[in-house]
Amino acid sequence: MGRVTFSLNDLPLRDDLRGLTPYGAPQAPLPVALNVNENTHPVPDDVASDILDDIAVAIRDVNRYPDREFTTLREAFADYLGHGLTPEQIWAGNGSNEVLQHIFQAFGGPGRTAFGFAPTYSMYPLIAKGTGASWIAGTRQPDYTVTPEEAAEQVRAADPDIVILCSPNNPTGTPLGLDVVEAVYQAARGVVIVDEAYQEFAPRDAASALTLLEGRPRLAVSRTMSKAFAFAGARVGYLAADPAFIDALRLVRLPYHLSALTQAAAVAALRNADVMLGMVQEIVEQRDRITATLEALGYTPHLSWSNFVLFGGVADPQATWQQLYDRGVLVRDVGIPGHLRVSAGTEAETTAFLDALASIGSAS
Numbered sequence: 419m420g421r422v423t424f425s426l427n428d429l430p431l432r433d434d435l436r437g438l439t440p441y442g443a444p445q446a447p448l449p450v451a452l453n454v455n456e457n458t459h460p461v462p463d464d465v466a467s468d469i470l471d472d473i474a475v476a477i478r479d480v481n482r483y484p485d486r487e488f489t490t491l492r493e494a495f496a497d498y499l500g501h502g503l504t505p506e507q508i509w510a511g512n513g514s515n516e517v518l519q520h521i522f523q524a525f526g527g528p529g530r531t532a533f534g535f536a537p538t539y540s541m542y543p544l545i546a547k548g549t550g551a552s553w554i555a556g557t558r559q560p561d562y563t564v565t566p567e568e569a570a571e572q573v574r575a576a577d578p579d580i581v582i583l584c585s586p587n588n589p590t591g592t593p594l595g596l597d598v599v600e601a602v603y604q605a606a607r608g609v610v611i612v613d614e615a616y617q618e619f620a621p622r623d624a625a626s627a628l629t630l631l632e633g634r635p636r637l638a639v640s641r642t643m644s645k646a647f648a649f650a651g652a653r654v655g656y657l658a659a660d661p662a663f664i665d666a667l668r669l670v671r672l673p674y675h676l677s678a679l680t681q682a683a684a685v686a687a688l689r690n691a692d693v694m695l696g697m698v699q700e701i702v703e704q705r706d707r708i709t710a711t712l713e714a715l716g717y718t719p720h721l722s723w724s725n726f727v728l729f730g731g732v733a734d735p736q737a738t739w740q741q742l743y744d745r746g747v748l749v750r751d752v753g754i755p756g757h758l759r760v761s762a763g764t765e766a767e768t769t770a771f772l773d774a775l776a777s778i779g780s781a782s
């Protein structure tokens with residue numbers, strides 16, 4: 419019996435969602451997956467047992483709704499971030515993507531605009547459109563940097579309701595100076611988000627936008643446990659901002675959005691922050707090794723303060739992506755002509771990538 423199949427076009431979908439494609443980095447079961455900037459080091463055994471102990475306690479109470487205000491977790495994030503932050507300045511969600519969505523729901527929405535300097539994180543335009551706002555793409559220098567003057571100029575011209583600055587920037591790895599954040603904040607009428615998803619991979623002495631929060635109620639700094647913290651599968655993201663900004667997010671979150679199990683796991687992981695972050699230095703070393711080796715192979719890697727490297731000089735990115743795939747290595751074609759992006763893995767994974775790339779031939 420033939421089953422009738424339908425497509426999106428058969429459904430009364432919102433007009434502004436027609437023609438969009440969902441986020442879809444391939445999830446292929448390859449031995450070396452370096453395509454979505456995960457921390458490829460597993461959670462250490464001791465920490466895993468410690469987290470499980472807390473989850474075992476929490477599971478006994480899942481007949482009740484969790485703490486809607488995730489008080490203990492907010493205290494733990496305030497402690498972890500330092501800079502004199504208090505729990506009233508912290509928000510969290512199921513991944514920083516959800517936290518960003520809360521911001522877009524509260525400060526964006528139909529008839530409003532969101533702005534970022536392209537190329538940047540591909541989820542920003544999707545979250546904007548999904549919540550009804552339109553996305554405005556600003557421009558960068560050829561080396562992907564932005565200067566305070568041109569950033570302020572572009573923000574003044576676009577006059578968006580939301581500005582989102584990715585620091586360091588995904589997919590390019592480019593650092594962003596605090597002078598740019600200050601200039602953009604001054605030029606903006608709307609809220610300014612600094613997405614510091616990769617901050618832990620920046621040089622130790624690199625200043626965080628957290629230092630700019632005081633006296634800037636329209637500024638928010640978002641972070642995630644997905645990258646440096648080796649916690650991508652647990653889905654925990656968070657931000658720091660003025661308590662009034664946090665109150666705005668309470669208007670749009672679903673009640674009890676952070677499950678008791680997520681809260682327990684995150685609090686236990688934060689208690690073990692030192693161990694969880696123990697691999698960051700090693701990942702940074704692998705990133706720098708990727709950069710040096712790519713240069714030797716004739717490619718043009720871009721300066722990266724994150725756990726990945728974007729490199730140019732790839733004659734046919736799709737073909738090279740496929741050749742690496744056939745050798746068991748998954749990287750990312752981010753749609754920038756002549757470029758591919760690779761995450762720094764363990765030493766062995768990084769070697770596998772570099773060997774596979776070298777076996778394909780040298781750069782164009």
Ligand SMILES: *Cc1c(COP(=O)(O)O)cnc(C)c1O
Binds near residue numbers: 512513642644
């Ligand atoms: C990976 C990433 C995130 C994190 O997303 P989660 O939802 O926390 O996993 C946020 N911003 C950028 C720029 C990223 O690359």
